[in-house]
Amino acid sequence: MxxxxxxxxxxxxxxxxxxxxxxxxxxxxxxxxxxxxxxxxxxxxxxxxxxxxxxxxxxxxxxxxxxxxxxxxxxxxxxxxxxxxxxxxxxxxxxxxxxxxxxxxxxxxxxxxxxxxxxxxxxxxxxxxxxxxxxxxxxxxxxxxxxxxxxxxxxxxxxxxxxxxxxxxxxxxxxxxxxxxxxxxxxxxxxxxxxxxxxxxxxxxxxxxxxxxxxxxRPAVMRAQLSLGRDLVLRSLAFQACFISAAAVAARTSTAAVGAHQIVLQLWTFLSLVLDSVAIAAQSLVGAALGGGRRHQAKGVAAQITGYGLIFGCVLCAVFAVVSQVLPHAFTSDPGVLREIPNAWWFFVALQPIAGVVFALDGVLLGAGDAAFLRTATLVSAAIGFLPLIWISLAFGWGLAGIWTGLSAFMVLRLAAVLARWRSGHWAVVGAVR
Incomplete structure (x- = not known):
């Protein structure tokens, strides 16, 4: 079919x-x-x-x-x-x-x-x-x-x-x-x-x-919303723990390192918004398909949105690779910061296709009401990927390369988790309320 x-x-x-x-x-x-x-x-x-x-x-x-x-x-x-x-x-x-x-x-x-x-x-x-x-x-x-x-x-x-x-x-x-x-x-x-x-x-x-x-x-409905909200709040706290830790380690590395980290992180945050817009479309379309009992359509839209996320991620990867020697100068003229930026920049560039797929599938799973899985996947990825590498980076003086290696591990683990969930089809539960 x-x-x-x-x-x-x-x-x-x-x-x-x-x-x-x-x-x-x-x-x-x-x-x-x-x-x-x-x-x-x-x-x-x-x-x-x-x-x-x-x-x-x-x-x-x-x-x-x-x-x-x-x-x-x-x-x-x-x-x-x-x-x-x-x-x-x-x-x-x-x-x-x-x-x-x-x-x-x-x-x-x-x-x-x-x-x-x-x-x-x-x-x-x-x-x-x-x-x-x-x-x-x-x-x-x-x-x-x-x-x-x-x-x-x-x-x-x-x-x-x-x-x-x-x-x-x-x-x-x-x-x-x-x-x-x-x-x-x-x-x-x-x-x-x-x-x-x-x-x-x-x-x-x-x-x-x-x-x-x-x-x-209607208290019963609000309780159901709060139950879903609990999972999303815990997921959000995992993100905050990661990024606060990254900023703390960058600050302990050098002034130039924290400046470079801030520039690249702000670009990452902005591009996340671009990719997240596709995920929001996925939430609406996948949720509507499952609510109407159209499981096959939900799976088709999920594959379609994931493909869009990958394409957009690859385009962003190519664009920011091309401007790597120019764009950082728009944010700073400090020689030390400019020297540090490449230690994070190429991780940021290489992660865009991965981020495109991860954010798209986040939207698919959120649309399906699969917040509990996303909560667990994010917490586990942070606990065994990002946070250990961040603090090991501080101990061994790996600097920005170590910090962004931690972010890369976090994203790769999340990618593996959401891909496995998507392929399993367990998220595609039909019905008006989950």
């Missing part, structure tokens, strides 16, 4: 808007950084530290988008749109509840956390002044995540992009006004950030209300 494939146009109609949503926040952060950077080194340091703390909170709660997409897509594929949208309602209630807890906890803990991370009273004070305002937007950030999740699940990718771009666009214009013209300084940056979240979250809430579905909380 010939495997069923989704029309390429349909895949990219989901992937391209998803890429826009994924890139909107990093692009806004660049604008914010440029505005605050002109205030001086101390406000910039405060923004950097506060931004890291806020981003860690949102990173650990991505289950509100990814988990919601998985469950919503299955119900949508089964032709049960009202129940699919109801998953978004329950995810939004969770977002509000968790967000309010974060606001309260953040006001109490912002100062001790900032001081512990910065080691400087001045930087900590600047960070806290930004963070206490920005944290007021935490429930709204999570509402936006939930909104992205249910809309992707019902294969509506265009509206989330418009909502996020509108919020961030207005905020980007407002940021310099509040920082400079209004004289609010660093606090103006935080206020502009909250404005972005208010606009985007309000649009998602309005879209949810327009669906005319019951809005009351």
């Amino acid at each position: 010939i495997a069923e494939r989704a029309p390429a146009k349909k895949v990219f109609a989901l992937a391209i808007p998803a890429l826009g949503v994924l890139c909107a926040e990093p692009l806004y952060v660049l604008v914010d950084t440029a505005v605050v950077g002109h205030l001086g080194a101390l406000p910039l340091a405060g923004l950097a530290l506060g931004g890291v703390i806020l981003s860690q909170i949102s990173t650990q709660l991505t289950f509100l988008s990814y988990g919601t997409t998985s469950r919503t897509a299955r119900l949508h594929g089964a032709g049960r749109r009202e129940e699919a949208v109801s998953e978004g309602v329950q995810a939004t209630w969770l977002a509000i509840a968790v967000g309010l807890v974060l606001v309260l906890a953040g006001q109490l803990l912002a100062a001790p956390i900032a001081k512990a991370l910065s080691g400087s009273d001045d930087i900590a004070a600047a960070s806290v002044s930004w963070l206490r305002i920005a944290l007021c937007g935490a429930p709204l950030i999570l509402v936006t995540m939930a909104g992205n999740g249910w809309m992707r699940g019902v294969q509506d990718a265009a509206r989330p992009l418009r909502y996020v771009l509108l919020g961030n666009g207005i905020s980007a214009v407002l940021c310099p006004v509040l920082v400079y013209a209004a004289g609010w300084g660093l606090e103006g940056s935080a206020a502009a950030n909250v404005v972005a979240q208010v606009i985007s979250a309000s649009l998602f809430l309005r879209a949810l209300a327009a669906e005319r579905v019951p809005l009351r909380p």
Whole structure:
């Protein structure tokens, strides 16, 4: 039997808007950084530290988008749109509840956390002044995540992009006004950030209300969402342990090494967003196929998306190999950092095809609701691949080459795990709810 494939146009109609949503926040952060950077080194340091703390909170709660997409897509594929949208309602209630807890906890803990991370009273004070305002937007950030999740699940990718771009666009214009013209300084940056979240979250809430579905909380559904969320949070924590360890080892190697590692890691992070957009399309399409009882179609789409991931990864590999002698100079002119970059660069280049396949299959398995397998695969890959090599690298002075060897081992182990799972077919469980 010939495997069923989704029309390429349909895949990219989901992937391209998803890429826009994924890139909107990093692009806004660049604008914010440029505005605050002109205030001086101390406000910039405060923004950097506060931004890291806020981003860690949102990173650990991505289950509100990814988990919601998985469950919503299955119900949508089964032709049960009202129940699919109801998953978004329950995810939004969770977002509000968790967000309010974060606001309260953040006001109490912002100062001790900032001081512990910065080691400087001045930087900590600047960070806290930004963070206490920005944290007021935490429930709204999570509402936006939930909104992205249910809309992707019902294969509506265009509206989330418009909502996020509108919020961030207005905020980007407002940021310099509040920082400079209004004289609010660093606090103006935080206020502009909250404005972005208010606009985007309000649009998602309005879209949810327009669906005319019951809005009351349903604890049983929220418990099921939290069960899926637990696996995704643990998986996310494994990623954070790896990258924090890598940064710590790079910092103990040399100043030039940590600078080079930061440049290559930021490029890796950006390209991950590009590849992850295809994975988001996979979540929606695979979840819908399984929810509609179309197991063979789900397998066909999985193979198709994996092929796209491999092709994109190979293209990125070739492009960044060609620009290897040019692009690093756009980020630094420091001779020491430029000498260190090749020790990480060629690992980064060679890993792109592997990353393309891994991220695509991550999307397939998330769409199938196979989060428990992904959690275990990620934790095991980190425990026996990345983390041992990272700390051995420190002990033996292997520098960036050792750090990126650890990342390579992590990715190869994940590749082996997701390929084996995909080939087994055990993930392709049909039904509207898993």
